[in-house]
Amino acid sequence: MDEHYKPQAIEAEVQAYWRDNQSFKAVEDSHREKFYCLSMFPYPSGKLHMGHVRNYTIGDVISRYQRMQGKNVLQPMGWDAFGLPAENAAMDNQVPPSRWTYQNIDYMRGQLKRLGFAYDWDREIATCRPDYYRWEQWFFTRLYEKGLVYKKTATVNWDPVDQTVLANEQVIDGRGWRSGALVEQKQIPQWFLRITAYADELLEGLDNLPGWPDAVLLMQRNWIGRSEGVEVDFQLQGRDDKLRIFTTRPDTILGASYMAVAPEHPLALTVADTNADIAAFLQTCRQTGTSEAILETIEKQGMSLGLNVIHPVSHELVPVWVANFVLMRYGTGAVMSVPGHDQRDWEFAKKYDLDILPVIYPADGGDLDIESGAYTEKGILKNSGRFDGLTSEQAFTAIAEFLEAHDAGRRKTHYRLRDWGISRQRYWGCPVPMFVDKAGNSSSVPAEDLPVELPEDVEFTGVRSPLNTLESFQNVIHPQTGERVQRETDTLDTFFESSWYFARYCCPDNKASMLDARARFWLPVDQYIGGIEHAVLHLLYARFFHKLMRDEGLIDTDEPFTNLLTQGMVVAETFYREEQGRKIFFNHKEVAVERDAKGRLTGATLRADGKPVTVGGIEKMSKSKNNGVDPQDMIERYGADTVRLFMMSNSPPEQSLEWSDAGIEGSFRFLRRYWKFARENYRRPAPYPAAGDTLTETQRQLRCKIHQTIAKVNDDIGRRYTFNTAIAAVMELINALSRRADTSENGRAIRHEGLMVSTLLLSPIVPHITDAVWRHSGHDSRIIDAAWPEVDEAALAQDTLSLIVQVNGKKRGQISVPVEATEDVQIQAALANTQVQRNILGRPVIKTIVVPGKLINIVVKPAS
């Protein structure tokens, strides 16, 4: 073995072997248990960032661990290649989005290979290639024929100067990011996917996902947001039509003192036609954003529409208002306002001096205070005529039945979940495979004419999508009718591609169909790994698509991902200076930090000028904060193994990982120490294994530690996914083994056993260095084909127990007793301990608590 650890040479050799032998090629084989391990595929933004490296290292460690358990592992990789950044880059660099994307893919593929991830590269897919998206288009037309795809008008952010639709992130303080023009909300026809038809199944399916984090399940439940309530039709006074509202609290209906409709509600629009003030108000509302976060935090504003409705129970007149906090897209776009029992209605009523009618009183008979705020609890009805005295629950049913009997309402379930708008007025995406004839009717492109290829060699200015100006793309002859028709120029939301890629990995080479039997073999994904930011959208859409594909007969399971791991962000310290009110950020490489004698951070200076900079706090790595670390630099300096080790060692995968130069230095140091330990112990001594009966007590304990470590790492990697503690356990083992220079044969045999065990345990995390050590130790085969080490139960056996002794819950001593000692013997030993005696001070023992194998607590009367 080399005296020094040389990662570059070792890694090149091992990776060449994997490549030449197709070591990670996955083949359908029903004799072994399959394990499909998937990491969320990257957007090819240019180069890998540390978040990718962390995500993919986690997936790779799990894959390699499962492989060593004897499972048939599939771990694929691909590219979520359509998207907005390609269009931005195209504008900045005058390169077509396609070329920019393919170049990025080539570079990033090289980076992934350099990190030694065990992917089956034969299954690589890129969503921007026609052989991928043609099946997406085919599936879209199938859904269209089933009525699950439809067109309706919806609101977009419109830049009136650039004449283009803007994504939310391109709207900055209400203005277009490039033009600076005030953004308008514009209604245009768009394609929708009827996800609401699956709302119940998507909600109920969450109960069958025990392998998902509770936080994600909860977020999806809230997102779907099923609410049981009542739709009520309020007759408009002096008009033929009715105002339909939705409420989850019909028990409060007698407390309704006004109605509130959304600014986009047809009733408001009608009034605006003849009322300039209302029209102006609606215009103001249009300029506020559409996001829920904005709507919920803006000042609540409204205007009376000058209309009244007739209350279906009391027959009294109730005024109708338009209010900026009512969402057109939820429920019916109109609500009854009950200021006595809803805080938002209460604030609105106070502001505009509207009536506050108390109708629900505390069930315990306490006083009702609605002067300082709304009473939102359920309770007993009063001031509600025939419903007085009922509980809220009873009144829900009674009032619903009353309304149903009078044809003025009905019970109804609404969802917060809306149908998924999948149209994007953008170029770099999958073309919607539809024709529009002269009359404006849509029809789907026949299967044999798919794919509708996206023209890749285009001029891209960013003002309008090139598809809108490309005659050859837009104006075509319908292949079946021979009619002149227009192609749809919208493209699909990129979430569409990422909603089914996990299935296509199973059969990426199939040119005849979207999926085949191989998808049934591999699916569902056994372990999915990705960022928590996908907790709702991507993971909900993928679940939805899985059910759609099931209903198309393509697969036969209900859920795509059995287990889900959501990894945390990679974060780093920021440094900045304030210049003319703007923060200029500096990368940590440009900064020197100062510490006091205890190692506390006291300040930082810029290396360039030696003057102080502000330490700005830990933030997610980003360009804007200039706190990123390029993985490539780290791989070149330390090798892939050190980078992988650091990614896994500093915090558990679900928490954020703080980057530190010293930390990666520490990981590298550990690998060097491991290499040195290997060099001293790789030769297999004879006899082996050391005969158990001739071991000294120290040797026996060391061997026990080796096998305890196997058990611990099994639990940490196999069950808990706390890779950081698994690594700590192996470090501890190697520390313990290196500490003593026991040159006896048994001593050497134990160190060798410890080395082999450590090597196997570390191999999923640092697969290159451990492979080198493995082969130096005389193995002909590669470590990826070795079996995971087994715990020798005999080595774990102890003949004495070490117990903690507490007095009144405080640790006071430690005793050692034979394993076979009874509880009484243990207690006597505890009482005999001098430290314990000193703390008991002769006081009577009230009771003793024995936690078997761990601790004895002696409870005495407290000192007065």
Next chain:
RNA sequence: GCGGGUGUGGCGGAAUUGGUAGACGCGCGGGUCUCAAAAACCCGUUUCUUCGGAAGUGUGAGUUCGAUUCUCACCACCCGCACCA
């Protein structure tokens, strides 16, 4: 606004089912080696202390023989909220 998460030494974190708080790593201090430095190795490192101990896991209550862990209230920070992926 709503929803979710986190809070433990100088720092990242450990303590898995309510049972030894601070594993492991970093940093810092001291030492060995060296002409010197780096590297490497060894020792120490929660705080206070009258050196007996005492206090201590964001704050304040509570349950318990025993609470970082469970309950309630509060504080701080972070994330998501439908055209970024």
